[in-house]
Amino acid sequence: MQSNPSFLTTRLDKAIGWAQKYSIFQYPFVTACCGMEYMATACSHYDVDRFGAGLPRFSPRQADVLFVVGTISHKMAPVLTRIHDQMADPKWVVAFGVCTCTGGFYDNYATVMGIDTLLPVDVYIPGCPPRPEMVLDGLMKLQDKIQDHRANGRRAEPEARPEVFEV
């Protein structure tokens, strides 16, 4: 990143960021009951297509955003990281539901205690399951992040898991 970007490149970055944030191709990594809420959000009552995120891609090569929806077990963890590795940059990760944020109410031999122990997470959407309004709120936060990523010319540092989730 050059220190003094010219007027033209900053305008161009802003335009590209605007285009990028309204063409989110998500990879839904759905493992559990949160998937129902994800589907409710994707369908016409809540309609994620308003945010340009209406076309889920079921190939990580074609996706920009990894939606991790549902509990991740230790047995599943290598698969999840592999899917993340297969996605092309720039890529973002959304932790959908409290199980992916912290492990949720699972405290046992099988469950990963939050996917941020495996991947850099950009947006946390807690809830068991989160309401579609929360998902849309998370999606808009993600859009802001994507826009900023273009404007700053670099990807924002992955968020640390907040001590308290603000709802």
Place this chain on the structure above:
Amino acid sequence: MSKALIQTVTDQFPDAVIASHAYRGDQTVVLQRDGLVDVASYLKQQPDLQMNLLVDVTAVDYSVFGKQPATAFFASSGVQVRPTSGIPDGDPWPGPPAEARFAVVYHFYSTVHKHRLRLVIPIEESDTELDSLTPLWSAADWLEREVWDMYGIRFRGHPNLKRILMYEEFKGHPLRKDYPVNKRQPLIGPIN
């Protein structure tokens, strides 16, 4: 409560049966380990029994049963759980089947005669092996693998006795009561 099935099994295999009880209509026979295959094949093949459906195979670890007070699970809401002994019952549950640490439990159902029977096999910790029922009911295949995975009880004669739920690298058997609740065996380490 009918005890017809208990009576049939006890009359046919007096040496194999350790105990029996009928708790609220569920008939249970506690068996010697060596009598399992004989009793099971009898249950399957006898025309008036025809237990053609193996509903479930599971196990119980009694090693801490009754040795520590039950935690007050509903303490936060103040809800009292009534002990089952307080519920009137002519034939109460007799408790763990034996001094043995484990018990393997089989649930049978006959879709022809619409009756059920439960077999309980006490298993000592020193010798956790018993005969597989996979040759009789193919449903036993995965159920016995689950019991092996979770409790570490081996089934002699099983065609493919390996872990079914946990990964191959997993050490130990997580539903044994001496497996630490907080112990994790992650396949891939944390990044942060």
